[in-house]
Amino acid sequence: MTEEKIPVIIDTDPGDDDAVAILWVLANPRFDVKACTVGYGNAGAEKCVCNMLRILEVAGRTDIPVYAGAHRPLLGRAENAAWIHGEDGLGDAGFPLPDTQPAPGYAPVEMIRHAKESKEPVTLLCLSPVTNVALAYLLDPTFKNHVREVLIMGGAVRVPGNASPGASANLKNDPWAAQIVYRSGMRVVQLGLDTCNKMTELDEDWAVLEAAQTQVTDFIIRMLRFRREQAVRVITDQAGNVRRLSQAEEMPDHAGGIGLNDVAATAYLIEPDWFKTREVYVDIDADSLCPGRTVPDMHGLWGKAPNTRLAYDVDGRAAVERLVRDLIAFHPVGSRVY
Amino acid sequence: MNENKRRAIIIDTDPGVDDAASLFWVLTNPQFDIKAITIANGNVSLDQCAINALKILEAAGQSHIPVYIGAPDPLLRPTVDAAWVHGNDGLGDAGFPTPRVLATPGYAPAEMARIAAECGDITILALAPLTNVALAVRLDPDFKKHVKEILFMGGAVRVPGNESPAASFNPAVDPDAARIVYRSGIPVVQLGLDVCDKVREMPEDFEKLAAAHTPVTDFILRMLAFIRSKARRVYTDESGQVTGVDAVQDSAGVGLNDLTATAYLIEPGWFKTRALYIDIDTAGLCPGQTVADFRGMWGKQPNALWAYDVDARALVDRWVADICAYRPV
Numbered sequence: 300m301t302e303e304k305i306p307v308i309i310d311t312d313p314g315d316d317d318a319v320a321i322l323w324v325l326a327n328p329r330f331d332v333k334a335c336t337v338g339y340g341n342a343g344a345e346k347c348v349c350n351m352l353r354i355l356e357v358a359g360r361t362d363i364p365v366y367a368g369a370h371r372p373l374l375g376r377a378e379n380a381a382w383i384h385g386e387d388g389l390g391d392a393g394f395p396l397p398d399t400q401p402a403p404g405y406a407p408v409e410m411i412r413h414a415k416e417s418k419e420p421v422t423l424l425c426l427s428p429v430t431n432v433a434l435a436y437l438l439d440p441t442f443k444n445h446v447r448e449v450l451i452m453g454g455a456v457r458v459p460g461n462a463s464p465g466a467s468a469n470l471k472n473d474p475w476a477a478q479i480v481y482r483s484g485m486r487v488v489q490l491g492l493d494t495c496n497k498m499t500e501l502d503e504d505w506a507v508l509e510a511a512q513t514q515v516t517d518f519i520i521r522m523l524r525f526r527r528e529q530a531v532r533v534i535t536d537q538a539g540n541v542r543r544l545s546q547a548e549e550m551p552d553h554a555g556g557i558g559l560n561d562v563a564a565t566a567y568l569i570e571p572d573w574f575k576t577r578e579v580y581v582d583i584d585a586d587s588l589c590p591g592r593t594v595p596d597m598h599g600l601w602g603k604a605p606n607t608r609l610a611y612d613v614d615g616r617a618a619v620e621r622l623v624r625d626l627i628a629f630h631p632v633g634s635r636v637y
Numbered sequence: 638m639n640e641n642k643r644r645a646i647i648i649d650t651d652p653g654v655d656d657a658a659s660l661f662w663v664l665t666n667p668q669f670d671i672k673a674i675t676i677a678n679g680n681v682s683l684d685q686c687a688i689n690a691l692k693i694l695e696a697a698g699q700s701h702i703p704v705y706i707g708a709p710d711p712l713l714r715p716t717v718d719a720a721w722v723h724g725n726d727g728l729g730d731a732g733f734p735t736p737r738v739l740a741t742p743g744y745a746p747a748e749m750a751r752i753a754a755e756c757g758d759i760t761i762l763a764l765a766p767l768t769n770v771a772l773a774v775r776l777d778p779d780f781k782k783h784v785k786e787i788l789f790m791g792g793a794v795r796v797p798g799n800e801s802p803a804a805s806f807n808p809a810v811d812p813d814a815a816r817i818v819y820r821s822g823i824p825v826v827q828l829g830l831d832v833c834d835k836v837r838e839m840p841e842d843f844e845k846l847a848a849a850h851t852p853v854t855d856f857i858l859r860m861l862a863f864i865r866s867k868a869r870r871v872y873t874d875e876s877g878q879v880t881g882v883d884a885v886q887d888s889a890g891v892g893l894n895d896l897t898a899t900a901y902l903i904e905p906g907w908f909k910t911r912a913l914y915i916d917i918d919t920a921g922l923c924p925g926q927t928v929a930d931f932r933g934m935w936g937k938q939p940n941a942l943w944a945y946d947v948d949a950r951a952l953v954d955r956w957v958a959d960i961c962a963y964r965p966v
Contacts, residue, residue: 457795459929459930459931459932460934463934464928464929464930464931464932464934464935465928534933534934534936535936580880582922584918584921584922584923585921586920586921587918587920587921587922587923587926588916588918588920588921588928589918589928592921594802594803594922594923595797595802596797596802596880596881597797597802598797598799598802598872598881598883599872599879599880599881599882600798600800600801600802600872600881600883601801601802601872601880602872602873602874602875602880602881603874603880604874604878604880
């Protein structure tokens with residue numbers, strides 16, 4: 300049975316949308332989650348580790364090792380996203396501290412070890428800045444031979460960025476790591492804002508989830524209250540006026556709901572057929588007006604073989620309906636009540 | 638024609654077959670008062686571009702319009718040309734005779750600034766890398782007050798570039814100049830590949846030109862034979878595998894980008910535009926990329942009108958009609 304499962308390592312910075320995405324993966328028994336490696340991003344590294352442990356406790360999967368990894372980008376400084384994830388990363392819902400501890404070891408090192416010990420090459424599900432993956436590749440270039448593909452939540456091609464006019468948050472937070480990963484020879488599947496903007500969780504989806512009243516759905520509903528009801532982005536315009544953007548103003552693509560980007564990326568792991576993709580060479584702009592921008596060579600001007608499967612369309616409704624169904628049906632054994 | 642009602646313009650250009658097609662179009666429209674043609678480095682060498690502009694004015698019977706030669710190189714970078722599109726002489730290697738008139742003495746950016754100051758409200762149709770315009774901005778701090786708007790053929794926002802994966806030719810040749818112009822405070826109308834890619838001049842359009850059989854239509858058809866049949870660039874990887882083919886022409890016709898930009902001068906109503914803040918990337922993988930801030934993240938007031946859609950058929954039909962109707966004196 301275990302032999303037939305798809306081996307996966309989740310690299311993440313939970314993050315409320317990471318939490319929903321990870322619970323979705325764990326609700327699907329056909330995935331063999333070897334490890335969760337944790338970085339920084341949505342919140343600081345220590346908070347992200349703490350949140351990762353909480354998620355596995357909710358899922359009754361404290362058997363999966365959690366490794367702490369990079370606490371900052373290779374170069375430069377990361378910006379967190381407390382305005383949308385809450386100060387603690389999980390919507391400031393007052394969840395108690397986890398009972399469990401992270402496993403000993405550095406995340407990039409353990410990522411290499413788990414990949415090499417896996418009978419089949421592993422799939423990396425990357426929901427955060429890809430610093431840990433870049434470090435693993437820099438430590439051991441043969442790591443890439445043990446990776447089937449790298450699913451990256453990041454990038455923006457035909458749509459604006461969400462962290463700068465041209466870049467998405469994960470890749471902006473460590474453009475150099477992203478460049479290393481895209482150029483590594485590992486096969487990247489880019490699941491960026493082009494498709495994330497097309498997957499919206501509507502109020503009626505949350506109503507269905509809330510009515511289920513399982514330990515998993517209760518946790519999710521409580522956690523997302525902040526994002527759904529309170530999150531505002533504060534910006535300062537040129538005249539010095541401070542403006543508070545509601546979710547509806549901040550995310551006009553998600554009318555009547557919210558967009559959980561990590562969930563939209565994870566949908567590719569669950570069912571690739573929901574997506575339309577194109578094979579193309581993509582490089583990362585690290586030193587420009589928009590560091591972390593994904594630059595696809597659509598016309599082949601750079602003379603490079605494709606390194607990326609670029610997702611440009613998705614059946615967002617089918618994915619959300621499956622998400623809701625899977626989460627409601629998930630009744631973990633040994634789940635801790637938060 | 639009432640002299641006061643004619644719109645004063647300067648055309649900054651690097652002819653170039655699509656520049657030529659555009660220049661003829663403006664020359665056929667008496668509502669424009671073309672104060673000067675300034676020559677920029679770009680499609681072919683600077684001197685050749687100047688010779689080509691003079692040939693075009695001769696063919697149009699308007700050699701009284703002064704031609705000023707501009708800067709020979711981009712501000713900071715080596716020159717790039719596009720002879721693969723335009724032919725070695727820039728006009729499709731059709732063997733046109735040497736023009737009888739010469740360029741007018743004077744540096745193009747200085748003359749541009751002088752004329753702008755004299756007119757007070759000039760429109761610049763910029764069909765080339767923006768080196769000359771940027772130098773005019775730097776020569777004269779008041780230049781920006783004298784320019785109504787700059788119609789710029791360049792940029793790629795939602796579509797790939799044609800000189801690099803994310804940058805179009807004109808801003809890619811001189812990204813630093815483009816940044817100076819976009820940040821100058823002069824309103825820019827960005828007429829880039831987002832609209833140019835939607836316009837195709839078709840075989841039947843060229844048949845109409847052939848049927849008119851005027852000196853100007855004959856000139857244009859001779860000039861365009863190269864781009865319509867031969868212009869082609871092939872990209873290969875280290876092993877010789879073809880990764881991309883760049884052809885200006887296809888079974889659906891040919892794309893004359895400068896013509897689409899010039900159409901905004903002729904009839905702005907053909908275009909859909911949006912006011913945005915746009916900056917130019919001078920570093921990174923694709924220098925010259927136009928970066929549009931759709932969400933206002935940089936907190937800047939719009940500096941550009943970004944053209945994102947165009948009535949392609951109306952534009953081409955009008956070009957053909959205007960060119961066919963023109964009888965040079």
